Amino acid sequence: MTFVRLTAIAGALLALCLAPQDVSAQNRKIKVATEGAYAPWNFVNSQGKLEGFELDLGAELCKRAKLDCEFVAQDWDGIMPSLLAKKYDAIMAGMNITPKRMEMINFTAAYAAGPHGFLVLKNSPLAKMPGGEFSLTKDIAGAEKAIEELKPFLKGKVLGVQGSTTNLAWAEKYFKGVAEIREYKTTEQHDLDLSAGRIDAAVDAHSAAKATMESAIGKDMMIAGPAFSGGILGLGVAVGLRKEDNDLKTAFDAAVKSAIADGTIKTLSMKWFKIDMTPKS
């Protein structure tokens, strides 16, 4: 019995090796890096597998671009240096397009965009910060006026932000000297410290903040204050590529555009964020 089974398996394996390669195997193989610690964009699930909006979208984009993609996890603070060191070929990690990053790497067209703001505890005085929506691209004066109005609230408070992010650049530009800014390796860590009461607010994308509110530690948390987007906060989330890989940029650009056009991004966005994060052109 065992022998028969072994022979069958060996035969099947042999057939597999000898069979003509199917179409997908002819696709160019590339590695795509993600952080794996930024739910619901990308995170590691209870089985230890990468999951999230960008994993679903990445698979879809790769199919359209005829690429054979393998996702790998990479710590956030080394995610751009390792791209340049050719450890992988693309980044899909909730990474916003900024002029500073564009000095080093290339971005495709944006595949998602959403506002940023403060995550606080419901019983915190910061919960009473005034709301509103402001763009640092279209209405800098209005946005900066709203920021000025936040300063009395944030004076002497502690803000938690993930290091090397647009959120940190924004917080440092406007609140340095007003509030103490603490840098974390991952957003999960500042969420833990917010729930422990070590920080008064976390500065993060609303998409990620909402996911935290729905998590086990989030029931006493809320998004407070205005929603900010654009400018120093970035021009939308896109695939990051090395500057010399123009063929990849062309392929991903076309895939992103078609996924926006046929509503795939909207569908995936509703699935993971419960709101439509499709970039508005």
Place this chain on the structure above:
Amino acid sequence: MLAGVPLTLQLAFSSIALGLGMAIALALIVRAGLRPLSWLAESYVFVFRGTPLLVQIFLVYYGLGQFRPELQEIGLWWFFRSPYYCALLALTLNTAAYGAEIVRGGLQSVPAGQIEAARAFGMSGLTLYRRIVAPIALRQALPAYGNEIILMIKATSLVSTITLMEVTGLAHKLISETFRSFEVFFAAGTIYLLMNFVVTRLIDLAERWIAPDLKRENRVAMVPLDTR
């Protein structure tokens, strides 16, 4: 990055000072051999030497952060709220465990004959410890303890994981801004090397000072010239 040096040194030396006190206490307890107490001290050393420092830092910082209501109730939250105190506590507890073993080794190296001789002179208790045991143990333990000091200076590089911007934390920040990982890490390594260069010189001086008869020149002179 140099801006991180004061924090690195402050953390290293405060934890070494506090840890040394704890280490001596632990070693004496183990040596005294009073069963329940010495058993506790031995388990402490076993646990803190057997688990990674990074895990200990995370346990103290994020782990205990989970028990805020309880800690607030007993009035200790102000301590655990601060990343600095959490780092200091984790580093101190860790170095105390290694230090205890070094001190124990030093105490064990004191020859029984020396103690007997001292007793024969009528020394007992504290006098015996102060004049015979401690000096001999110190000489034996210092080289190993110097090692521990160097290790602790390097161990502070882990506290950047709990938001403290010491040399390594600032190096990471600088790399994410400049993407020059080689240059920045090379510079960070050099900073640690310079700090440890000073420390090794100081330990060397201390060794010569407490054991002048063991100076290298003297030791060389004691080797028989040519016995062939």
